[in-house]
Every structure is written in structure tokens, then in C-alpha cells.
Amino acid sequence: MKHEIRFIINGESRSLTVLSQQTLLEVLREDLGLTSPKHGCSTGECGACSVLLNGEVVNSCMVLAAEVDGADILTVEGLATDDELHPLQKSFIDHHGVQCGYCASGMLISAKALLNRTSRPHEEEIREALVGNLCRCGAYADIIKSIQVASRARR
Template sequence: MAGVHVSTTVNGDPAEFVCDPDEPLLDVLRNRLGLTGAKEGCGTGDCGACSVTVDGELVCSCLVLGAEVEGRKIETIEGMADGDKLHPLQRKFIEHAALQCGICTPGFLIAARALLKKNANPTEEEIRFGLAGNLCRCTGYDKIVRAVQDAAREMRGA
């Protein structure tokens, strides 16, 4: 099988790679680009551990082919912080103890950021709906929801 050459942008930086035509974006990110934040939890798009954004849309990277991101803009957990300064969502997840084992955390953070980009002042119900594609087996969801609410307030300047 011939490889596919892909030119894209990952976390604001140009990136090029060659992948198999049927290789998931998750594998490209982890194995070819060294971005290991997105995790494989299920491989079927049911858990959200591999969440990234492609052109601003939240996707499960296990369901997107690497070849499909030609010319597109990918954002991963590795690009969330601004240098050494954590994103407000990252800080609030720590402050609210909204993480434990860490497998789901990158996916929740990416999903929460995508939600807050579309809705800066979500209700609790909207947060729960926006994060419904992400599963956590450790924390329960209340701490995660509270962390997102607190980060949203901070990001609005409230």
C-alpha cells in the first residue's frame, strides 16, 4: 500500500507526514508526530479520549483518517497551554480535582474548549450535553462540570 503525503497545520505549526491511506489520525498524531496527549480508549469513537479539533470541529481522532486532514487545521491538547501558562480550563481541572488517572482528561479539555468557543456562558445542562461524548470512569462528572463552569466564568471575565 502506497503512503499518502499530507501537509497540515498542527497546533499552529506546519506539519507534514506520510501515512497509510487507512491510518487513523490518532495513530498519526501519536506515532508519526510524537503528540501522545490524545489517548486510545475504545477505538470506536465512543469514549472521547482521543478528541481533537479539526478546523475547529470536535472529532474523535480514532475515526478520522490521517489522509483526510490535508490542508486542515488540527488542535490537540499539546497546543492548549500558552508556553508555560496553562489554559484556564487546565488550571480549573487541577483546582477542582477534575482528573484522576488522566486517560480521559485531554479529551475532556479539548471538548470543553470547543464548547466554550461556541458558547461562552453555557448552563450546566449545556456543559453536560457538550461533554456527553467523553467518558470518565474515575471522577464522576460533577467535578468536571464545575471546573468547566469556573473556567467559563474566568474566561468571560466574570
């Protein structure tokens, strides 16, 4: 079954036709060319496909594209402005929060969701916010540091 959907992606309104069984992740990557959300486990364990759906972090591999009609979605492509990286992105570069990089988009999105509601999270809050994001390089310590420094730099 086909569905006409309209939604806001990274601040821009888009409409397109999707099939019932297409996931949001597939549509973002294949139809919209937004490849920051990664295909990891398909089971909601790894968080590599995380996006913000109406401001809340979700696994885009476990959302049907047909479900997001009318929604507001943010991927890492929407974090930076034309000429400047988001403070989180800068901090991930400066403090080695990116090792192989596969989990980085999901980490950034979970961090963004956290900073949206808590401007100066302490380490325990950061760890809680990253429960749904796995890093198989094991770069957690640097990821947590990157988020901490970014939150301090913000104000």
C-alpha cells in the same frame, strides 16, 4: 498506498507521509509524539482521543490521517502557551477535574469546543457537550465544575 499530507497542528504547519489505513490518532501519537489524545475504545464511544479538526470536536481514532490534508488540528499540547496553562487546564487542576487522567484530554478538548461557541455555558450545555466523553472514574461532577469555573474566570 502512501499519501503526502500537509496540515496545521497546534498552530504549526507540518507535512508528512502517511499510509491510507493510518488513523489520525496513530499519526499524532506515533509520528508526531503528541500523546494527549489517548487510545480508548476505537469505536467512537469514549472520546479519549478527541481533537479539534477545523474547530470541531472529532474522535481522532475515527478519522483517516489521509483525510486531514489541509486541515487545522488542535490537541491539548496546543492549549497552553510556553509559560502558562490554559484557564481550562488550571481549573481542572484546581477543582479536581482530573482523577486518573485518561479521559482528561478529551474532556478538555470538548470543553474547548464548547467555550469557543458559548462563553458562559450553563450546566445543561456542559453536560450536552460531554455526551461523547466517558470518565470511568466517575469524576463528572468535578469535571463539570472545572469547566463552569473556567468559563466564569475567562471574563
